[in-house]
Amino acid sequence: MKKITNPFINIFILLLVLNSCSPKSETKNPAYVKLQIVKTEKDFEKLVAEKGPAEGFYQFADSNAVIKREHDTLIIGKTNIRNYYSNPRYQNVTVTWSPDAVTVSDAGDMASSYGKYVWTSKDSSGKLQVSKGVFHTVWKRQKDRTWKYIWD
Template identity: 40%
Template sequence: MQTIKNKILDKLRHSKKLNYLFITAFLLSTIILIIGCSAGKNYKIAKSRQEILKTEKDFEAAVKQEGMMAFAKFAAEDAVINRGDKLIKGKNAIAMYYGAGKTNSQLTWTAEFVAVSASGDLGYTYGNYTYTVKDPTGKTTDHTGIFHTVWKKQTDGKWKFVWD
């Protein structure tokens, strides 16, 4: 009688150990899965952040080389720019705006901050800019300020601004 009781108790102890091992394995697997998903999301955001910074640098280099018309190259089709008390809407309107006598100017800027949405397809930058204008006599005037640009990843994978 005692041995049957011991055998039953041993089986119960063994099954409790198996249950404990199963629960532990399940919890560890769940934690690893959560960490893995989180790491993938963080990687996507970090990658998007780097892509936006590179786009900002490419944008500034294009403006330096091609002039203000480069704004149209980096604008989304539905982009909007705010210039003083005026909103210029659409890529074509932006091209017309910068094509009209903006050749005696130079623009430089530095993105000091970049943030990206959790989905990784929308971001914004801000920082300082200097806009230098040369009048007909050759005198230059610097205008400085803070810029804020909203970027959207396009279907082709390129980043274009939708607000500047």
């Protein structure tokens, strides 16, 4: 009986074996992704502090991002989010936040974070108004490997 050997099958089997033996890539490692999300949250917070909510929420939004705000209003799309935060009432505000927990998808391309925020503004009489709450953000890895929120 003649043994039939196809070099392509041998290469395919070798590649399968090598792939199964390789360590999990960093982009799928949950601990690594969690660190990326925490860093992204801090970079997001810093940009909002430096350039205001309109620019910060715009820069970190996926093109199809959605934010839910007062009275369960949904603002859809990063341009609409920028327009929402361009309202004069958001010009002199500060907001700080920090994630308490981050969850990562098995594929490593989606994550969610939640934690506490403090929103500070002045009313029309100049009196300081402080609002505290809990945020929940859903993140999506972009083709350029950055993270943008799709829900906030």
